[in-house]
Amino acid sequence: MAQILDGRKLSEKIKERVKSDIEKLSRHSVDVGLGLLLAGENPSSKQYMYATVKSCEKVGIKAHQNKLPDDVSINEILNLIHSINKDERISGLLMFLPLPKKINARRVINEIAPEKDVDGLGSLSVGRLAADESTFQIFRQGDYDSLYSGEFMSAVSSFLPCTPFGVIRLLEHYGIDMKGRHAVVVGKSLAVGKPLSLMLLAKEATVTICHRETRDLGSYTRQADILCTATGIKGLIKGDMIKDGAVVVDIGINVLNDGSITGDVDFGSVEKKASFITPVPGGVGPVTIAMLLENTVRSAQRSHFLKHPLITG
Ligand code: NAD
Secondary structure (H helix, E strand, O other), X not given: OOEEOOHHHHHHHHHHHHHHHHHHHHHOOOOOEEEEEEEOOOHHHHHHHXXXXXXXXXXXXXXXXXXXXXXXXHHHHHHHHHHHHHOOOOOEEEEOOOOOOOOOHHHHHOOOOHHHOOOOXXXXXXXXXXXXXXXXXXXXXXXXXXXXXXXXXXXXOOOOOHHHHXXXXXXXXXXXXXXXXXXXXXXXXXXXXXHHHHHHHHOOOEEEEEOOOOOOHHHHHOOOOEEEEOXXXXXXXXXXXXXXXXXXXXXXXXXXXXXXEEOOEOHHHHOOOOOEEOOOOOOHHHHHHHHHHHHHHHHHHXXXXXXXXXXXX
């Protein structure tokens, strides 16, 4: 029976640290704010926004919510982003995806100032991840606390995408070594599969990426020491597609008719063979939000440090 990779526990630990960092900043009269931009009525985005606002309240981040109608123009969105870019009270901006169909999401995301791109999806952040200029953030040197001191972050001007960053933190938290192991990632989106593959590569795993056109998916997943799936296809990964002792990370979220959620993995058959497995809910999801809060406070620390480099503690 597999050991559960408990994302809720880890997220509470990360949030405690974020809360204490925010308290320290408030002693210097620095408030931390996160801009949230939701366009349209996508139910999963609304759910994610609600959960993010609740988490912000818990740690002391002020959530600046912006809800725009489905027929919003790209011009209105860009104007809002420009005003958030200039707003000193807001350290990060999260844009909920998908955007309404007629809006070019890449055009919009690239308008977010890179230093406020706390979900790391702008081209600059993606490029820095690919060029290994921001991957030091997934390496534990002593512990993450020393790594993320305000001084150190002053050298950083881009953040890692929260979901794959959360996956790496979850694996690290449970002492799962990635070096030299075969990691198979199912899904190649810019938000999850692709950056996760780059992070696993930076961790020196041997990485295989599968997607909807991959033929005979099971022949790849059965080779995985670490299998990460992010497709949104309920029950895609079954017990007979897993190697004995594999680590299985389920990033997929599927909302069922009764409102409950489930992942890509057929949990019942897979947990019998896996060594570790994430539940859905309670696995990657909570860590994703914790990473968003962490990136936001790092952004606030960074801009505070750049303004007052001699003040610490
Ligand atoms: P996406 O639709 O952009 O990408 C889906 C990917 O799955 C594509 O690369 C596609 O090629 C692949 N795919 C589809 N069908 C497949 C199949 N039959 N076999 C193999 N690959 C297949 O979605 P996304 O934004 O990457 O999100 C993926 C899932 O992860 C969704 O369920 C989403 O809700 C979830 N998600 C969860 C979190 C979290 O915090 N847990 C965060 C973001 C996304």
